[in-house]
Amino acid sequence: MSGFITIQSPTCDTCFHNFRKYKLDTLLRKYTRTCTPESFKQLSNLPKMATQKKFNVKKYTFPTEPIPRLSYSDPEALKRISNNLPVVITDSNLVSSALHWDLDYLATNIGDGNFVVYRSKSNKFKYFDDKKLSSVHSFTKPMEHEDMKFQEFLNETVGKRIVNDFLGFNWNYVTDIQKKNKWGPLTSNLLLIENLFSQLKGHKRFIMFPPSQFDCLYPYPVYHPCDRQSQVDFDEPDFERFPNFKKAHGFETFVGPGDVLYIPMYWWHYVESVPDEGHTISVTFWYKASPTEKVEYPLKPEQKVAITRNIEKMITQALNDTEEMCSKA
Numbered sequence: 001m002s003g004f005i006t007i008q009s010p011t012c013d014t015c016f017h018n019f020r021k022y023k024l025d026t027l028l029r030k031y032t033r034t035c036t037p038e039s040f041k042q043l044s045n046l047p048k049m050a051t052q053k054k055f056n057v058k059k060y061t062f063p064t065e066p067i068p069r070l071s072y073s074d075p076e077a078l079k080r081i082s083n084n085l086p087v088v089i090t091d092s093n094l095v096s097s098a099l100h101w102d103l104d105y106l107a108t109n110i111g112d113g114n115f116v117v118y119r120s121k122s123n124k125f126k127y128f129d130d131k132k133l134s135s136v137h138s139f140t141k142p143m144e145h146e147d148m149k150f151q152e153f154l155n156e157t158v159g160k161r162i163v164n165d166f167l168g169f170n171w172n173y174v175t176d177i178q179k180k181n182k183w184g185p186l187t188s189n190l191l192l193i194e195n196l197f198s199q200l201k202g203h204k205r206f207i208m209f210p211p212s213q214f215d216c217l218y219p220y221p222v223y224h225p226c227d228r229q230s231q232v233d234f235d236e237p238d239f240e241r242f243p244n245f246k247k248a249h250g251f252e253t254f255v256g257p258g259d260v261l262y263i264p265m266y267w268w269h270y271v272e273s274v275p276d277e278g279h280t281i282s283v284t285f286w287y288k289a290s291p292t293e294k295v296e297y298p299l300k301p302e303q304k305v306a307i308t309r310n311i312e313k314m315i316t317q318a319l320n321d322t323e324e325m326c327s328k329a
Contacts, residue, residue, distance in 0.1 A: 055254055055274050057205055060234055062245070064207060064252035067261075072173065082181060084264040084302070086208055088253050094260050095198040097168025101281055102201060109161040119144045132225040139225055174285060184288025193286045195263035199255040202273065202280030206261060207250045209268040211301035214308070216248040217268055222312050234270065265289045266302040 070077040072092035080087040174196060177183075183194050197206075209217060217230040232242050239246055254274065255261050263269055273280045295303060 053203075053254070053256070055203065055205070057272070057274065058235075060207075061237055062248040062250055064250040067206070067208065067251050067253035069253070069259075072260075078177070078180065081177060081262050081264075084266075086251060086253075086264060086267060087262050088255060089260040089262065090258070092170060092173055092260055093258075094170045094174055094196070095200060095283055096170070096258065098165045098200055098283065099257055101165070103279060106162075106281075111162070129225050129227060132223055132227065135223045136225060178287055182290040184290065187286050187288045189288070190286070192265060192289045194265055194289050196285040196287075197255065197261040197263055198283045198285065199257055199259050199261075200281040200283060201257060202277040203254050203256045204280055204282065205252070205254050205272040205274055206263075207252050207270040208263070209248065209250050211266040211305050213248060213268065214301070214305050216244045218242045218245065221316070222309055223316055230268065266305055 067086050067088055068076070068080065069088040069090055070080075072089050077087050077089050177196075181194070187193060218232055220226045220229055220231055232238070232245050237245050250270075253261065299307070
């Protein structure tokens with residue numbers, strides 16, 4: 001699948017995804033040819049950025065620094081991608097053919113298939129893996145999801161105008177990034193991906209943390225349904241239980257229509273819809289990450305994360321008791 005459409009309601013209690021079972025990349029091929037202070041010194045050496053609209057948003061307990069906003073023609077933008085550092089890319093025209101999308105347009109043109117809608121009473125959408133639910137018998141799902149038609153939210157059966165909008169994306173630009181960084185093909189698998197998040201309507205707030213912050217964010221055990229996510233409640237952090245969260249240091253940005261945010265593999269990201277902005281619409285491009293590089297010493301933070309997770313998996317398998325390991329969360 002070449003991209004997922006995400007729509008979030010103004011009340012933030014429902015979130016629509018077009019997780020359809022069709023392969024849009026096949027369609028495109030048919031029509032186109034073509035937590036240490038030292039770690040932050042490097043990350044904080046940010047280039048000059050474009051100005052950005054100010055938003056009235058919640059303040060959290062941790063400090064943040066701005067993620068650079070750079071033109072797609074700025075060599076520094078591609079350099080940051082090559083170095084696995086986040087960047088907001090402006091004026092790339094990657095999704096300009098879809099900037100006219102709104103609820104009325106999608107309702108008319110997206111087709112009559114069933115799509116996945118997530119509901120959250122807490123207004124927080126925390127991903128969980130259905131396949132791991134048996135590991136924690138007391139687990140309460142943080143959100144519910146159901147299939148419904150687009151009209152009920154307000155493909156084999158995607159309208160022609162939507163297809164044309166997708167074909168009008170700047171595929172030459174994004175394919176060039178893919179080739180230069182040796183990324184794999186587009187994928188719907190959430191594991192080990194490089195992410196180009198493209199905003200179409202409204203604004204979203206992103207707070208990101210580098211792999212070096214792994215120990216500060218207290219991920220769930222690998223066999224927990226919420227694996228790869230932080231146990232910390234950002235609204236009300238429990239510093240007695242998660243003392244290292246006091247050392248957390250994030251990077252922050254807001255993305256608006258036409259912006260493309262590069263989210264590197266292994267980077268944590270916390271996303272909010274900006275209040276009073278109405279519905280937000282975005283398209284996500286997920287690429288399989290490039291082949292694993294040769295291990296060199298000293299280990300990079302992302303390599304330490306991968307090794308830590310593998311050791312945890314081996315210990316859990318040796319104990320043959322996922323319930324015991326997950327109960328520690």
